[in-house]
Amino acid sequence: MLRADVIEAIEFPELSARYKVYSVPKIVINESVQFEGAYPEKLFVDKVIEAVK
Amino acid sequence: MSILKDKEREYVKKHLEKLTNPVKLVLFTQEFECQFCKEARELCEDISSLSGMVTIEVYDFTADKHKVEQYDIKRIPAIVIEGDRDYGIRFYGIPTGYEFFTIIEAMIDVSNGKTGLTETTKDRVRSLTKPVHIQVFVTPT
Numbered sequence: 001m002l003r004a005d006v007i008e009a010i011e012f013p014e015l016s017a018r019y020k021v022y023s024v025p026k027i028v029i030n031e032s033v034q035f036e037g038a039y040p041e042k043l044f045v046d047k048v049i050e051a052v053k
Numbered sequence: 054m055s056i057l058k059d060k061e062r063e064y065v066k067k068h069l070e071k072l073t074n075p076v077k078l079v080l081f082t083q084e085f086e087c088q089f090c091k092e093a094r095e096l097c098e099d100i101s102s103l104s105g106m107v108t109i110e111v112y113d114f115t116a117d118k119h120k121v122e123q124y125d126i127k128r129i130p131a132i133v134i135e136g137d138r139d140y141g142i143r144f145y146g147i148p149t150g151y152e153f154f155t156i157i158e159a160m161i162d163v164s165n166g167k168t169g170l171t172e173t174t175k176d177r178v179r180s181l182t183k184p185v186h187i188q189v190f191v192t193p194t
Contacts (some may be wrong), residue, residue, distance in 0.1 A: 002178065002185045003125075006155060008146025009190040011089050012128060016190060026190040039169065045177050052183040 056095045061153075062103060068157050069104035072164040078109045079133035081126050083118070093147045108166065109187035133155070149151035150193040171183075 014027060015038045018029050027044075028034050029051035039047065057065065064148040078097045082090040085142050094111065101107040106115075112120045114129045124143075132144040134156070140163055162168045 001181050003141040004187045005145055006191060008101050008150060011146035011193050021190045024190055028188040030186050034107045041174055042146045045174050048185055049177065052181060052185060
């Protein structure tokens, strides 16, 4: 049910451009939710759940 | 050739002592390796040489279509961290700098079959009924 990719932004410039990666860490969940920065665990899970609503 | 410096090798070796079950690094590269592919392979070889619990499997992104599909690999270099099953963890590109520690931590979690997540988080994640794809973009800082 869950897939997690760590992507080296500089090595994949096309992908980084597609998701408008201007600062890291940048997190994209199911195309629908995006955010920047290191979120605390609870908030991160909030975002995961928001993505599948 | 070794990618890791002596000090890093020591660090990795010490941390890999925490592995309790076998871990497989499944690497996707290509016959004529790009610079990053070559470095990713050397890094995997370095890591596996430091622990009897770590093995590597190397596949060709073009030739090994079956494996590319099985692991749903989108680009190379790609490294799948697999334990008793595929937990869905992939690293695209070379995990250097801070990300290097992330890959070691991921290996430890996969090997031991546990994470530092709270019970609340685990329950919430278990209750997911639709597929979730998390992509974390990082840079080698």
